[in-house]
Amino acid sequence: MLDQTAIQDFFDTYGRAVAGGDLDGIAACYSYPAHIAGDAQSIAVGAPNEVKDAFAGAAEQYHRRGLFDAVPRVRSADALTESLVWADVRWSYTDGNGAEQESSAFRYVLRVTAESVRICVVIAAEE
Numbered sequence: 001m002l003d004q005t006a007i008q009d010f011f012d013t014y015g016r017a018v019a020g021g022d023l024d025g026i027a028a029c030y031s032y033p034a035h036i037a038g039d040a041q042s043i044a045v046g047a048p049n050e051v052k053d054a055f056a057g058a059a060e061q062y063h064r065r066g067l068f069d070a071v072p073r074v075r076s077a078d079a080l081t082e083s084l085v086w087a088d089v090r091w092s093y094t095d096g097n098g099a100e101q102e103s104s105a106f107r108y109v110l111r112v113t114a115e116s117v118r119i120c121v122v123i124a125a126e127e
Contacts, residue, residue: 002079007110010117011072011089019070021059023052031111031118038124067093067101084120085110090127103127 010029017025027048034045045051062068071092078086087110093102109121 002077002085003112004074004077006112006117007077007085007087008072008074010110011074011087014119015070015072015091018055019059019062019068021055023055024048026055027051029117029119031120034120034122036122062093065101066095068096069094069098080109083111083113085112088125 014026014029016022017029030045030048030051032045032047034051036043036045045054062070071094073090073092075088075090077088080086087108089106089108091104091106092100093104095101105125105127107123107125108119111118111120
């Protein structure tokens with residue numbers, strides 16, 4: 001059975017790691033190899049150090065732009081198989097007062113087991 005609360009909790013944890021610049025925490029959210037896809041390019045991610053390199057400095061860049069939190073809202077999560085889930089997530093990037101300044105949307109393929117939730121695929125999407 002699909003546990004919607006576990007999916008939301010996972011993205012809450014991931015968002016805190018991203019906003020806080022916790023590179024180990026971010027890397028721990030991925031299953032390897034992973035795949036990132038957008039309109040302009042696709043990237044295969046083979047190891048945690050590649051995720052850490054991709055996110056290095058991201059929190060500082062967010063903070064310079066006045067953004068301090070990455071708040072996810074799981075709009076839907078659908079089971080694809082017994083352990084794979086398709087999740088539609090809208091991200092709200094908020095300032096120090098909690099007011100949304102920017103937003104984005106991504107679709108994720110997650111591997112969900114009794115022990116963990118991990119990102120297998122990330123796809124940039126239209127809001």
